[in-house]
Amino acid sequence: MTQPDLDAQFAFLAEADKLKSVMRANTLIDLSRHENSAEHSWHLALYAMVLAGQAAPGVDLGRVIQMLILHDLVEIDVGDVPLHSAGGQAHDSPEIQQAEAEAARRIFGLLPAAQGAAFLTLWQEFEANQTPDAVFAKSLDRTQPAIQNIASGGAGWRDYNVSFADLEQRAGRKIARGLPAVWDWLLPRVKAFFD
Amino acid sequence: MTQPDLDAQFAFLAEADKLKSVMRANTLIDLSRHENSAEHSWHLALYAMVLAGQAAPGVDLGRVIQMLILHDLVEIDVGDVPLHSAGGQAHDSPEIQQAEAEAARRIFGLLPAAQGAAFLTLWQEFEANQTPDAVFAKSLDRTQPAIQNIASGGAGWRDYNVSFADLEQRAGRKIARGLPAVWDWLLPRVKAFFD
Numbered sequence: 001m002t003q004p005d006l007d008a009q010f011a012f013l014a015e016a017d018k019l020k021s022v023m024r025a026n027t028l029i030d031l032s033r034h035e036n037s038a039e040h041s042w043h044l045a046l047y048a049m050v051l052a053g054q055a056a057p058g059v060d061l062g063r064v065i066q067m068l069i070l071h072d073l074v075e076i077d078v079g080d081v082p083l084h085s086a087g088g089q090a091h092d093s094p095e096i097q098q099a100e101a102e103a104a105r106r107i108f109g110l111l112p113a114a115q116g117a118a119f120l121t122l123w124q125e126f127e128a129n130q131t132p133d134a135v136f137a138k139s140l141d142r143t144q145p146a147i148q149n150i151a152s153g154g155a156g157w158r159d160y161n162v163s164f165a166d167l168e169q170r171a172g173r174k175i176a177r178g179l180p181a182v183w184d185w186l187l188p189r190v191k192a193f194f195d
Numbered sequence: 196m197t198q199p200d201l202d203a204q205f206a207f208l209a210e211a212d213k214l215k216s217v218m219r220a221n222t223l224i225d226l227s228r229h230e231n232s233a234e235h236s237w238h239l240a241l242y243a244m245v246l247a248g249q250a251a252p253g254v255d256l257g258r259v260i261q262m263l264i265l266h267d268l269v270e271i272d273v274g275d276v277p278l279h280s281a282g283g284q285a286h287d288s289p290e291i292q293q294a295e296a297e298a299a300r301r302i303f304g305l306l307p308a309a310q311g312a313a314f315l316t317l318w319q320e321f322e323a324n325q326t327p328d329a330v331f332a333k334s335l336d337r338t339q340p341a342i343q344n345i346a347s348g349g350a351g352w353r354d355y356n357v358s359f360a361d362l363e364q365r366a367g368r369k370i371a372r373g374l375p376a377v378w379d380w381l382l383p384r385v386k387a388f389f390d
Contacts, residue, residue, distance in 0.1 A: 006380045009245045014346050016241055017224045020234045029212045039215045042237035045264045046211055049314075050204045050306070062257030065264075069240045111245070119244075144208075151209050185201045
């Protein structure tokens with residue numbers, strides 16, 4: 001590792017500090033404030049460790065955790081686009097996807113070239129949501145906000161007028177795909193909230 | 196995985212949410228507020244990924260990242276004890292060590308028994324700072340606040356009247372042990388701050 005590599009790496013790590021100021025739709029469980037994307041990413045890594053026993057055969061926990069640590073860095077440029085904003089359309093729009101892809105190139109481009117390319121590839125794998133590792137990671141990313149909402153009385157869901165059908169469509173299907181037993185556990189609790 | 200296991204695991208993950216409200220001595224780089232221990236833990240996991248090439252032979256990056264995700268959970272009960280508080284004595288006092296050990300037993304004790312025991316063992320390995328994985332993890336835990344301080348004009352260091360000798364003693368030695376090239380990179384920058 002050369003000194004210029006360290007210059008680039010510490011520039012990237014300083015840029016990453018900005019993710020602590022990107023605010024999300026859901027709150028902390030104690031309702032004291034909204035959650036930011038950096039602490040959300042930490043919580044997801046802990047979710048991955050705790051729920052590793054639920055992962056499909058062949059899932060590599062280490063790769064999943066690395067995906068989750070990186071997955072929201074693009075929000076430094078694009079902001080968090082809430083899952084339930086604008087009727088759920090905005091979250092997956094081509095405009096947002098393009099803006100996030102540009103952000104990924106800029107932010108991972110701060111690193112030494114080979115390392116930046118490896119991180120970009122891992123982020124793209126998460127976004128594509130096709131490999132077993134990505135499917136497990138994406139399921140965790142849908143599970144944690146549901147738990148935050150259930151435990152805090154649904155503050156985030158109420159702010160966005162979310163219905164049970166919305167939640168099943170936008171979160172439930174992805175949770176059920178990677179973490180079927182967790183969706184079985186969540187379903188009666190989510191239904192109880194919307195009843 | 197049984198439903199009672201999931202009950203215990205989600206109780207643990209909800210308890211962990213409180214780490215987002217434990218505040219640290221150092222600030223965000225933009226000085227907008229102090230950093231909390233959850234987002235600090237996320238940043239350290241990213242540091243581990245970025246600086247993995249600096250790790251000693253035999254270091255297991257996946258274990259290091261898991262250690263870093265867990266390492267501050269005891270602060271939910273004990274709070275963050277700043278490295279430079281009370282002349283640097285409080286941080287390593289037997290009283291703090293005992294309180295943290297009790298916190299670890301309570302918090303990891305929320306999990307199913309075998310998983311809680313495994314997490315406790317990983318936390319104890321980090322604290323003991325003897326294995327190559329722990330030495331690398333501890334070096335990262337000393338590097339990140341130094342970078343935050345240098346990049347933000349030393350707000351945290353000023354608040355605690357830290358001198359160059361303090362910093363070399365309490366952080367520099369641990370950084371040099373696990374990340375010698377990083378300490379070489381940091382040293383002139385730290386010196387420039389205290390000059």
